[in-house]
Amino acid sequence: MRILIYAHAFAPRIGGAETYVMLLARGLAARGEVRRVTVATPTPAEGFDDTELPFAVVRRPSLPALWRLVGTAEVVLLAGPCFVPLAMALLRRRPVVVEHHGYQAVCPNGLLLQEPSKAVCPGHFMQRRYARCVRCVRATDGTRRAVAKVMATFARRWMCLAADAHVAITAHVARRTALSRTEVVYYGVPDPGRAGDGQAPTLPTFAYVGRLVGEKGLPLLLEAARALKDEGWRFRVKIIGDGPERAALERRTMSSGLSEEVIFTGALRGQALEAAVRDASAVVMPSICEETAGLAAIEQMMRGRPVVAADIGGLGEVVDGAGLKFAPGDARGLTACLRRVLQDPALADELGRRARQRAVDVFGVERMVDGHLAVFRRLIASRAAAGARARG
Numbered sequence: 001m002r003i004l005i006y007a008h009a010f011a012p013r014i015g016g017a018e019t020y021v022m023l024l025a026r027g028l029a030a031r032g033e034v035r036r037v038t039v040a041t042p043t044p045a046e047g048f049d050d051t052e053l054p055f056a057v058v059r060r061p062s063l064p065a066l067w068r069l070v071g072t073a074e075v076v077l078l079a080g081p082c083f084v085p086l087a088m089a090l091l092r093r094r095p096v097v098v099e100h101h102g103y104q105a106v107c108p109n110g111l112l113l114q115e116p117s118k119a120v121c122p123g124h125f126m127q128r129r130y131a132r133c134v135r136c137v138r139a140t141d142g143t144r145r146a147v148a149k150v151m152a153t154f155a156r157r158w159m160c161l162a163a164d165a166h167v168a169i170t171a172h173v174a175r176r177t178a179l180s181r182t183e184v185v186y187y188g189v190p191d192p193g194r195a196g197d198g199q200a201p202t203l204p205t206f207a208y209v210g211r212l213v214g215e216k217g218l219p220l221l222l223e224a225a226r227a228l229k230d231e232g233w234r235f236r237v238k239i240i241g242d243g244p245e246r247a248a249l250e251r252r253t254m255s256s257g258l259s260e261e262v263i264f265t266g267a268l269r270g271q272a273l274e275a276a277v278r279d280a281s282a283v284v285m286p287s288i289c290e291e292t293a294g295l296a297a298i299e300q301m302m303r304g305r306p307v308v309a310a311d312i313g314g315l316g317e318v319v320d321g322a323g324l325k326f327a328p329g330d331a332r333g334l335t336a337c338l339r340r341v342l343q344d345p346a347l348a349d350e351l352g353r354r355a356r357q358r359a360v361d362v363f364g365v366e367r368m369v370d371g372h373l374a375v376f377r378r379l380i381a382s383r384a385a386a387g388a389r390a391r392g
Contacts, residue, residue, distance in 0.1 A: 001376060002036045003028055004073035006066075006085040010041040010057070012048040014269065016295040017101045020169075020187055021079050027188075027369035029054040034373075040069055040085070070094055075376045077167075081105050081156050090162055095379040097372075098160055099167040101292055105160045105177050108133050108149040112176065113215055113289040115139040120290055120312070120328075125153060126178065164379050167372065169293045170314035176290070183375055186318075187293055188368030194304035194356050195278060204342055205236045206308075207280040209273070209296040212243030215289035217310065217329070219252060224286075224335040226256045233342055235261060240276050242267040274303075281348050282306040282341050288328050291315035297323075302359040306351035308337045322358040323351055 007021040021039060029037045037055035050057040058069060067088055070076055076089045076096045081104050089096035104110040112121040116139045124132040130150055137146035160166070166182040168174035174182045206225075210216055218239065225237050239249065239262065246264065253262045268276050277283065283300040285291075290313030297307050297318055307323035309315050316325055324340065326333030341348050 001034045001380070002072065002074045003034060003038070003077065003376065004069050004075075005037065005039045005077045005079065006082055007039060007041045007043075007079040008082055010039060010043045012046055013043055014267070016187070016293065017079050019189075019295060020099075020101070023188060023190070023365055024368060024372060025055045026053070027365050028372070031369065031373065038069060038073070040066060067092070074380055077372070077376075081160050083152070083156060083159075086156075086159050086163065090159060095164050095376075095383055097165045097167060097375055097379070098163045099169070100173050100177050100179075101169055103173075103176055103290075103292070104153070105157055105179065106153075108137050108146070108153045109140075111215065111289055118214060118288060120288075123176070125150075164382075165375055167375060170317045172290070172314040172317050173292050183371065185368060185371035185375075186363055187295055187298055188365035189295070189299050189302050189359070189363055190365060191302055191360060194352075195274075203234055203236045204281045204345075205238060205279050206282055206284050206338060206341075207238040207240060207277045208284050208286070209240045209277065209300065210285070212239070212241050212245045212249060214245055215287060216245075217286035217288040218245065218249055220286040220288070220329065220331050220334055221284055222249070222252055222256055222258060222262065223331040224338055225258055225261055227331070227335045228338060228342070229258065229261060231339075233339070235338075235342060237262045238265060238276060238280070239263065240265045240268055240273065277303075277305065280305055281345070282308050282324075282338070282351075284334075284338070285309040285315055285319075286334055287312060287315055289313070294318050298359060298363045301355035302363065304352045304356035306341070306348050306355055308334070308341070310334075318363075319355075320358060322354040 005025055009018050010021055025037050025039050028034050040058045040061050042060050045059055070088045071092050073094055076094050078086055078098045080101055081098050102110045103112045106126050114121045115136050133150050134146045137149050160179055166179045167185050168182050169187055171184050174184050265276055283305050285294055285297050287310045292314045294315040307319050309319045309323055309325055310328040311325035312328040324337040326337050
């Protein structure tokens, strides 16, 4: 089986889709039935050593080169409905699978988040309220780009309808994208074993891991922290990550009188990240947008850390009954969840065990690879059967 994966973003960039492509490509390359895995991406190497990988990487391919790669693949997997490679796969009649990590097939801004209000979008594009879509995108990108993005969504949606199959990373994404021939295959993450207890922290600690952007709902976490401090609780909050909202969040931390409680670490990876979350009583995910999955939550669940999360989109689905959930945007609800962790350390330990068990059962790398191979086999067999019928 010769597999081409096209990823708009890839290593050395950091993100959920980038991590998924790396893990999936490695897993596929290790399977005996797979003869070749190639990742094509416009992302420059920037010093990253592709020769260390067990699969081929073609960076910044020209259009003729990408055309050839598509033509020699037995199946093409797109990490998102990428316009040009999707069009090429359809023109070359190659079996093509679109993996949906976002909502680009149903939303011009890809987030299903209305601007500038930051309210969850009910699905204006699919309800043919295109003027609402233009107003939304115009708030951040201007009128010209808003019109262009809405028009591009028409073309992207039409091509997705022509694709052979789709993979959604949660059942929530499958419902929102509303495309036939969709299989749900959850993210898989490596299993490093449950995090050791280590030395008990001097103060209970809550950690956030992720980008510092508006849709992640971090002001809500600061509001909950202020409420807990007013109640007399002593604790620490670690905000791990970076992004355009960092300066505003740091200012809000100062003005809220939380400088002693809240620590901003910046973006961390590998051992530095593990060291930063080692003493976390719980990981907090206060998103106000419909997260497609919540890879950071899955990674921490695999380490046996309890998760406190907004019950929204794929994030609520991922956490399921293995953590504490609150209504999105509900500062009192979040405060109540954090208070429960502070009041009952045994509860946090039990939630950690539950989280790890769910992650092992549902979010393993091998399960993710198996799910994709099942889709690929079915498409290749279907094409072979169709060819045999055509030959009489």
